[in-house]
Amino acid sequence: MQDTLRPNRWSQLLAWAIASLFILGFFFSRIGTWTGPISGVWFVGTQKPRRGFLWMLAFYFIPSLLIGWRKFPLSGPGPAFHYLGMTLLVSVLGILPFTFHRLVSPRLPGLLSTLPFPLAVVAFKILISPPLHIAAAPSATIPLFLISWFAATLIWMWNREFKTARIALAALPFAAAYALAAYGFFHRLNAALLPASLPIATAFAWVCLAGAIALSIFAILNAGKHLTWAERPQTVALLQSPATGNPLHVVTEGGRETLLSSSGERFPIRNGIPTFLKPEDLTGDNGKYNHLYQVIGGFYDDTQRIFIALKGFNRDAYFRSYMSLLEVKPGDSVLETSVGTGLNFKYLPRSVKLSGLDLSPEMLVNCQANLRRWEMNADLYLGNAESLPFTDSSFDVVFHVGGINFFNDRAKAIREMIRVAKPGSLLLIADETEKHVKGVYEKGPGGYLYKNRKAPVSAPVDLVPPEMLEIHLEIGRTGEWYMLTFRKPLQALE
């Protein structure tokens, strides 16, 4: 296992080559034509729709304004406002297909989910822009469609880690399309068709518009039915108030579900996630780092993935190096505290019942999106790992990865993990070592958060109660993370 954690120079080289291509795309339009839509579909896909739209608007509008500043006539406010207005309109119309894709695509199955973007791009460019006098003649419909479809498909494959056979099959026509496009084939084809191209392009654009509308209707009807909490009595039976320990039950008020305790405490369920957070949960270090996760939630998976690829490491081997330490049997109930975006769930058998708790709503929203993508189910909770909303001995397996170093109260979080684990079960705590925090986190864009810490991070071996059995600490091969396991004794603890 440890050997697979050696960097592979070839995959590292490939990762750097691809990254360079994307950087070059900002400076050379021939490359940017391809990499721009890919980056856009990716970026907007990582964000909540409104935030993605506004950021893209800023990325689009400000450079457009700067590039065209010469056109900014100083001959009076009228033309200036006209120019500003038109630039804004062009920017909005340029971005709407990305937002449309962000809204519709997650609700569509398989390859169908790659189509909203290219359909919307063609419909917007060919049908909506010319009447507003903000686009050139529709002379490049086919390349436009294919370049956009290529971008959406590549991101679809990226989100599935290029892993299934169907994906490999889908990749082939796009690889061929890319190769042909590289030789200007589509432009030549378009030029050949040009005399008759206007009516053809317009007809094609109408077909695209009809397709986009059809997909939107399909997405609305296919919104997906989630189990309500009233339909999960066995799960609710394991819940308790993190403050008083009183049992909870579900009530529905005004069409919304809430968890209510016998003493009248209320815990709302928002977007299918019971919310146990209290203001004091977000004080101290918990609050400080929560802010970070709220900002990076959408990028968390991809930055980690890109970082590992640029270092040439095998990501699966990294996850398996600690997930393989768990003792998981088919049908087990498994809890991850600080589940984040759910990346570790992929390394568990499909037959287990998954639960995850986290302090950050943004991380949980992305966890829900990941679970939909991987066709997995899990009960998710918004709460503090230092006071869990579960009854004693609820889970066969309890583990934690990657957050505890910076908890307000690590000892309390460990005691809580032990409390909710069934007697005899093995618990796992894994996190980065001081070497990683110093070498990577402190040097990254969020480095200021990690500097001036009270003490260096350390594996919390001393915080594991002495009654625990088989306490074992292992340091990962590169010395950058630790894995601490211990067993809860079979007999009840005092």
Ligand SMILES: C[S@@+](CC[C@H](N)C(=O)[O-])C[C@H]1O[C@@H](n2cnc3c(N)ncnc32)[C@H](O)[C@@H]1O
């Ligand atoms: C580095 S991420 C790890 C996510 C996931 N376990 C993984 O391995 O990909 C750390 C997570 O810990 C969560 N977290 C931080 N403090 C927490 C607390 N007191 N209770 C619950 N979760 C917390 C953050 O919101 C974040 O999602």
